Amino acid sequence: MKLKKSTINNIISYGIVIVTFIICQMMISSGSMTRSLKGQMVPICVYIVMAVSLNLVVGISGELSLGHAGFMSVGAFSGIIGAAWLRSVLGVENEILRLVLSMIIGGAFAAIFGVLIGIPVLRLRGDYLAIVTLAFGEIIRNVLNCLYFSLDGNHLRISFNNPNIPGTILVNGPNGAKDVDKIATFPVGFVLILFTLFMVLNLINSRSGRAIMATRDNRIAAEAMGINVTKYKMMAFVTAAALAGMAGALYGLNFSTVAASKFKFDTSILVLVFVVLGGIGNIWGSIIAAALLTVLPELLRAFADYRMLVYAIVLILVMLATNNPFIRSLFDRLIHRRKPATQRGGASE
Amino acid sequence: MVSFLRFFINGISLGSVYAIIALGYTMVYGIAKMLNFAHGDVIMVGAYIAFCAMQYLGLPPIVAVLCAMVVCTLLGIVIEGLAYRPLRQATKLAVLITAIGVSYLLQNTALLIWSSNPKVFPSVFNVGAIRLFDGNLVISSETILTIVANIVIMIALTLFTGKTKMGKAMRAVSEDKGAAELMGINVNRTISVTFAIGSALAAIAGVLLCSSYPTLQPTTGSMPGIKAFTAAVFGGIGSIPGAMIGGLLLGIIEILGKAYISTELGDALVFAVLIIVLLFKPAGLLGKPMREKV
Numbered sequence: 001m002k003l004k005k006s007t008i009n010n011i012i013s014y015g016i017v018i019v020t021f022i023i024c025q026m027m028i029s030s031g032s033m034t035r036s037l038k039g040q041m042v043p044i045c046v047y048i049v050m051a052v053s054l055n056l057v058v059g060i061s062g063e064l065s066l067g068h069a070g071f072m073s074v075g076a077f078s079g080i081i082g083a084a085w086l087r088s089v090l091g092v093e094n095e096i097l098r099l100v101l102s103m104i105i106g107g108a109f110a111a112i113f114g115v116l117i118g119i120p121v122l123r124l125r126g127d128y129l130a131i132v133t134l135a136f137g138e139i140i141r142n143v144l145n146c147l148y149f150s151l152d153g154n155h156l157r158i159s160f161n162n163p164n165i166p167g168t169i170l171v172n173g174p175n176g177a178k179d180v181d182k183i184a185t186f187p188v189g190f191v192l193i194l195f196t197l198f199m200v201l202n203l204i205n206s207r208s209g210r211a212i213m214a215t216r217d218n219r220i221a222a223e224a225m226g227i228n229v230t231k232y233k234m235m236a237f238v239t240a241a242a243l244a245g246m247a248g249a250l251y252g253l254n255f256s257t258v259a260a261s262k263f264k265f266d267t268s269i270l271v272l273v274f275v276v277l278g279g280i281g282n283i284w285g286s287i288i289a290a291a292l293l294t295v296l297p298e299l300l301r302a303f304a305d306y307r308m309l310v311y312a313i314v315l316i317l318v319m320l321a322t323n324n325p326f327i328r329s330l331f332d333r334l335i336h337r338r339k340p341a342t343q344r345g346g347a348s349e
Numbered sequence: 350m351v352s353f354l355r356f357f358i359n360g361i362s363l364g365s366v367y368a369i370i371a372l373g374y375t376m377v378y379g380i381a382k383m384l385n386f387a388h389g390d391v392i393m394v395g396a397y398i399a400f401c402a403m404q405y406l407g408l409p410p411i412v413a414v415l416c417a418m419v420v421c422t423l424l425g426i427v428i429e430g431l432a433y434r435p436l437r438q439a440t441k442l443a444v445l446i447t448a449i450g451v452s453y454l455l456q457n458t459a460l461l462i463w464s465s466n467p468k469v470f471p472s473v474f475n476v477g478a479i480r481l482f483d484g485n486l487v488i489s490s491e492t493i494l495t496i497v498a499n500i501v502i503m504i505a506l507t508l509f510t511g512k513t514k515m516g517k518a519m520r521a522v523s524e525d526k527g528a529a530e531l532m533g534i535n536v537n538r539t540i541s542v543t544f545a546i547g548s549a550l551a552a553i554a555g556v557l558l559c560s561s562y563p564t565l566q567p568t569t570g571s572m573p574g575i576k577a578f579t580a581a582v583f584g585g586i587g588s589i590p591g592a593m594i595g596g597l598l599l600g601i602i603e604i605l606g607k608a609y610i611s612t613e614l615g616d617a618l619v620f621a622v623l624i625i626v627l628l629f630k631p632a633g634l635l636g637k638p639m640r641e642k643v
Binding site: 058064120123124125127128130131132134135136138139142143145146161174265269272273276277280305306308309311312313315316319320322323324325 | 378384432435436438439440441442443445446447449450451453454456457458460461575578579582586611613614616617620621623624627628631632633
């Protein structure tokens with residue numbers, strides 16, 4: 001049996017992720033991993049999924065989105081509420097089952113928001129699209145700051161701008177969710193990464209994926225070929241939103257308190273930085289950049305007050321260096337890739 | 350009615366600050382086609398410089414503002430020269446990320462120099478207030494000054510871009526960089542001047558913002574920066590009168606929304622209005638529609 005080249009590449013990708021996971025697990029069980037790094041494992045998984053899903057929008061579909069954290073917050077809060085609801089109403093006690101179901105709930109809600117936001121957003125182009133995604137991210141955060149959820153017996157109660165609701169409070173407006181069950185685990189995060197890779201790689205290598213990339217490269221030509229541009233852009237946008245929602249649910253269930261202010265504009269930008277530094281449209285780049293840059297602030301602890309300053313300088317220097325024609329040609333000569341640089345795409349024309 | 354008038358005037362005052370910041374955004378976008386996310390942080394630097402000049406050096410407010418303008422102008426030119434000029438040919442996203450890097454850099458440098466403790470900005474221009482309706486409606490001198498400054502800046506900029514040689518060069522570069530260069534215009538210098546003007550305006554905006562809302566922190570500039578950017582898009586990015594109208598409308602909507610609908614949702618309302626406007630006018634209120642070539 002002869003496998004397709006993309007299938008072989010995908011299998012290699014999954015293999016590398018699985019091997020990395022096994023190494024990490026071995027390090028955890030043998031105790032050679034520091035405590036702070038161990039605490040970072042779930043956030044690393046979350047940011048990897050965030051970066052890969054944003055790369056689907058920015059790199060593959062070619063639209064700059066500045067509000068990805070909005071979907072993460074929708075997923076986080078619906079996941080937290082879902083987890084509490086599953087335990088007290090449906091009596092699901094198994095933690096892993098509850099976590100997975102909550103992540104599905106988070107992903108579903110984020111997907112609904114993705115559709116609602118995508119309809120107006122995808123009518124716009126370029127920088128206007130970017131600013132509207134930013135605006136939606138901020139609106140989601142502001143509205144979440146005004147919402148109160150409680151579980152009163154078997155009823156889920158929601159109130160707007162009114163903290164006095166009966167039952168045990170789950171989400172307390174601007175203070176966010178308190179006393180969350182910390183049921184998120186690294187193995188589930190790892191499975192989420194595999195699932196994300198499976199979804200994204202399959203989408204890219206499918207007929208739909210080629211249509212999405214065609215609309216990115218030349219919208220008018222793609223339209224002339226009979227491709228329904230809005231449909232395919234929507235497909236990428238909603239898939240990314242759902243994955244971000246699942247990552248959000250995992251993130252939310254990893255901490256005992258989660259407030260909406262965690263999902264600010266800065267978080268969207270942080271994920272965008274992962275995508276750009278990793279290479280726009282390059283899924284592996286996103287994974288590596290997300291993992292390294294999530295750990296980097298921890299490693300820079302020695303610099304204490306200066307670490308964000310160092311981070312900023314590193315960011316600027318990397319951008320300057322990677323865009324310097326001299327350094328670029330040097331790299332090209334070093335690597336001697338057979339494929340020329342024409343494969344690069346992205347929200348940049 | 351009187352309370353409505355009070356909110357309305359506050360809205361115009363806040364909107365004027367947004368408009369001045371938005372002018373910086375819109376000019377830079379018009380000419381360099383980049384979203385300068387560090388602009389909000391230049392505002393913060395301007396406010397800190399003015400604060401230090403008054404608090405530690407005891408300079409009079411006008412001199413302090415001039416100091417802030419000079420420092421911010423230099424800062425703008427240095428940022429443009431070091432961080433953005435090498436990326437002239439790079440992709441838009443690369444420039445955007447660099448701008449974000451500069452923004453982090455300015456914020457964290459400010460954090461190291463001035464610490465995160467909020468500073469209370471002295472009320473600089475408090476020379477009395479106008480009282481109307483038996484003292485029910487008080488218009489502070491800061492409010493009046495902000496509005497007057499806004500109008501003066503608007504007129505000066507319109508004249509500058511319309512009448513002077515440099516202004517003409519700016520318009521030429523924003524229309525077509527290559528053709529402008531062929532006409533003998535020094536494109537790099539024109540872009541530097543644009544950054545200088547935008548940053549000087551940011552310094553003024555910083556002082557005006559902090560005299561109305563007197564807490565000064567390293568993150569002071571980021572939210573007004575984002576809102577001013579929204580204002581610039583709202584009015585049609587690249588258009589000077591558009592930035593002015595966008596800024597004023599945004600300020601009024603924000604204050605009235607906070608007063609009559611919900612304090613928590615003021616910002617959400619601003620962004621919602623932006624989205625609605627963009628859906629019906631995809632290039633903003635006064636923006637030129639984008640033409641697409643095959």
